[in-house]
Every structure is written in structure tokens, then in C-alpha cells.
Amino acid sequence: MSPWKAARVGDPLSAVDTPALVLDLDAFERNLQRLATAVAGTKVRLRPHAKSHKCPEIARRQVALGAVGICCQKVGEAAVFVEAGIADVLVTNEVVGDAKLRQLAALARRARIGVLADHPQQVQALAAAAKAQDASLDVYVEVDVGANRCGVPPGEPAAQLARQIASSAGLRFAGLQCYHGPAQHMRTPQSRADAIAGACEAVRASVRACEAAGLRVERVTGAGTGSFVNELASGVFDELQAGSYVFMDRDYGDNQLGAGDIAFEHALFVRAMVMSRPTADRAVVDAGLKASSVDSGMPTVWQRPELRYAKASDEHGVIATPSQEALALGDAVLLVPGHCDPTVNLYDELICFRGDTVEAVWPIAARGALL
Numbered sequence: 001m002s003p004w005k006a007a008r009v010g011d012p013l014s015a016v017d018t019p020a021l022v023l024d025l026d027a028f029e030r031n032l033q034r035l036a037t038a039v040a041g042t043k044v045r046l047r048p049h050a051k052s053h054k055c056p057e058i059a060r061r062q063v064a065l066g067a068v069g070i071c072c073q074k075v076g077e078a079a080v081f082v083e084a085g086i087a088d089v090l091v092t093n094e095v096v097g098d099a100k101l102r103q104l105a106a107l108a109r110r111a112r113i114g115v116l117a118d119h120p121q122q123v124q125a126l127a128a129a130a131k132a133q134d135a136s137l138d139v140y141v142e143v144d145v146g147a148n149r150c151g152v153p154p155g156e157p158a159a160q161l162a163r164q165i166a167s168s169a170g171l172r173f174a175g176l177q178c179y180h181g182p183a184q185h186m187r188t189p190q191s192r193a194d195a196i197a198g199a200c201e202a203v204r205a206s207v208r209a210c211e212a213a214g215l216r217v218e219r220v221t222g223a224g225t226g227s228f229v230n231e232l233a234s235g236v237f238d239e240l241q242a243g244s245y246v247f248m249d250r251d252y253g254d255n256q257l258g259a260g261d262i263a264f265e266h267a268l269f270v271r272a273m274v275m276s277r278p279t280a281d282r283a284v285v286d287a288g289l290k291a292s293s294v295d296s297g298m299p300t301v302w303q304r305p306e307l308r309y310a311k312a313s314d315e316h317g318v319i320a321t322p323s324q325e326a327l328a329l330g331d332a333v334l335l336v337p338g339h340c341d342p343t344v345n346l347y348d349e350l351i352c353f354r355g356d357t358v359e360a361v362w363p364i365a366a367r368g369a370l371l
């Protein structure tokens with residue numbers, strides 16, 4: 001926790017202390033509306049992923065625009081959002097460990113809680129936790145549709161696990177989780193379309209196997225910011241889990257847009273300041289690894305194509321400059337993070353500005369919720 005606030009409501013953007021995580025409210029609100037409009041009038045529900053923002057105020061705004069609830073990735077995150085009044089939360093992850101299972105089941109007495117499973121032992125543990133808390137949990141079978149991470153193989157293995165869930169007291173077989181993570185960052189529209197076409201075949205095989213076992217698949221949920229137009233049009237998915245669309249980042253910005261894709265705007269930035277100007281071709285800002293995640297590559301300098309963020313160390317970011325005049329000591333820049341999700345997790349607050357004025361400061365209440 002910082003010893004003082006980087007900004008207060010009413011401050012000019014130029015007075016925001018650095019490094020700080022800032023949100024352009026106009027761009028952010030347009031992003032929210034664009035996805036809400038895309039699903040309006042369809043049978044596909046929106047359940048945005050809150051692991052991107054970890055902010056209850058954003059979740060409330062998503063629900064107000066029609067989202068049925070949110071996704072999160074950790075039980076600790078779910079607890080924060082339930083406490084904030086979000087009534088329907090899907091933990092898009094397997095949950096293992098007695099302490100976490102107790103907390104998950106306890107949350108299910110206060111809100112509708114979903115969780116994933118890809119192994120019979122997980123189902124047994126979930127049923128025991130639900131019984132101990134006199135609670136009911138929605139359980140989705142996670143199917144590996146091409147991500148090669150978690151999930152059972154498509155088809156009969158999915159049906160076998162679904163049968164176990166459906167026959168377990170305290171659990172309800174809620175459907176299939178079918179998320180293709182790598183497809184989100186495939187650069188061309190055709191490569192993303194091909195990946196999701198393959199995922200849809202895996203979904204169809206799994207649905208057929210479940211129905212042959214006498215089980216109704218109520219929900220097929222998945223998709224992300226990079227591929228959701230494909231899942232939306234597929235006729236197979238009926239719930240979308242896009243998350244990064246609210247902010248965007250440099251990595252998503254590198255995707256080529258197809259004719260049917262929606263152009264979301266960069267809304268999230270790290271405000272940084274030049275703290276050293278040692279040479280004409282090198283400026284150093286106060287935003288390094290502890291201010292912006294570089295797991296997906298370096299940030300870019302917003303609306304300054306002549307500047308290149310070249311490397312990062314703990315507290316320093318080196319920007320390559322074409323001349324001494326390009327940046328002066330004390331100048332501020334806005335950085336577009338390479339990856340928004342882990343960048344957000346570095347901050348306690350989101351400083352929201354409109355035009356040149358700080359309009360709000362929102363707590364990132366689920367920051368650091370790793371359990």
C-alpha cells in the first residue's frame with residue numbers, strides 16, 4: 001500500500017503521481033457498450049471474466065449492461081465479488097484443497113456459485129464440501145478444446161464426468177466449460193476462426209455424448225476477447241467469457257481484425273515519468289517490472305510511435321528516443337501494458353479519468369487474491 005494517494009477526484013491528469021494505473025473512462029465505457037450490443041438480441045449470454053479487472057465497480061457496470069454475472073479464476077476473487085453484491089459467479093478453474101473448498105461452498109450459501117471439474121476426485125471433494133455446508137454448487141465439466149491445459153478429452157470422457165456430477169448430492173451438472181486460450185492471441189482472423197471451428201467440433205462431440213447418457217447440457221460457456229465473435233456465431237456456445245475487452249492491451253492490439261471483429265479501444269494505461277535522461281537516445285521512466293507486466297512483451301508508448309520501450313528492470317523502464325528533444329526530464333508518458341491482467345494485479349487502485357480530469361478512484365479489491 002502506497003503511503004499517499006497517487007491522485008484524488010478532481011485532480012488534473014497531469015498531477016497524477018507516477019507510476020499509476022489509469023483508465024480512460026470514455027474509451028472504457030465504449031468498450032463495455034460494444035460487447036453488450038454485440039450479444040443483444042441473441043440467445044448468447046455475457047459472463048465477463050473479472051480476473052482482468054479485479055474491480056467490483058467494473059463488475060457492477062457489466063451486470064447493469066446485461067451480463068448474467070461474472071467469471072473469476074480464484075475462490076478468493078469470488079469472495080470479493082460476492083461481498084460486493086455480485087450474485088452469480090463462476091470460478092473458471094478447478095479447486096483443490098480443503099480450505100478453499102470450504103470457502104467455495106460457504107459462498108454458495110450467499111450467491112450462485114459455479115466451478116469446474118476435470119477429474120472424479122474433484123467431484124467427490126466438491127460434493128463433500130457442499131454437504132458439509134448444506135450448500136449447492138453448479139459444476140461444469142471442463143473440456144480440452146485445444147488449449148492443452150486443463151480439461152478432459154472431448155466426447156465420452158466428458159459425459160462420464162458429467163454423470164458423476166449429476167448423481168452427486170449437493171452438485172448440479174451445469175454444462176461444459178470450453179475455453180480455447182491460445183486462440184485469443186492468434187494474429188490472423190483465419191487462424192482464430194480455424195481454432196474455434198476445431199473447438200466447436202469438440203463441443204459437439206461432448207454434447208452428443210452427454211445427451212446419449214441422458215444428460216441435458218444446459219450451458220456451453222467459454223470464449224475470450226480475441227475469439228468471441230467466432231463463438232458468438234457458432235450456434236454452439238451460449239455464454240461468452242471475454243474479459244480483457246474492457247481495457248485492451250498491447251498483445252490484444254497486435255491481433256489483426258477481420259471483417260466481423262469489433263475494434264475495442266485501449267483504455268488502460270500506466271502513467272510514468274522520465275526520471276533520468278542519461279543520453280540523447282535513452283530516457284528512463286519510473287515504471288519497470290513492478291509497474292507493468294512484460295510476460296507478453298514490452299509496453300508501448302501511447303500515441304508516440306517514435307518512442308520505443310526497450311527494456312525493463314525492477315523500477316526502471318528504458319525508452320529508446322530519436323533525439324534529446326523527444327523527451328525531457330520530468331515528462332510524463334502513458335504506457336499501454338503488454339498484458340493487462342497481471343498489470344492490474346500490481347495496483348491497489350484504478351485512477352479513472354475523463355478528458356484531463358480524474359473522475360473516480362476505484363479500488364482493485366480482488367488484487368492479490370491468489371487463494
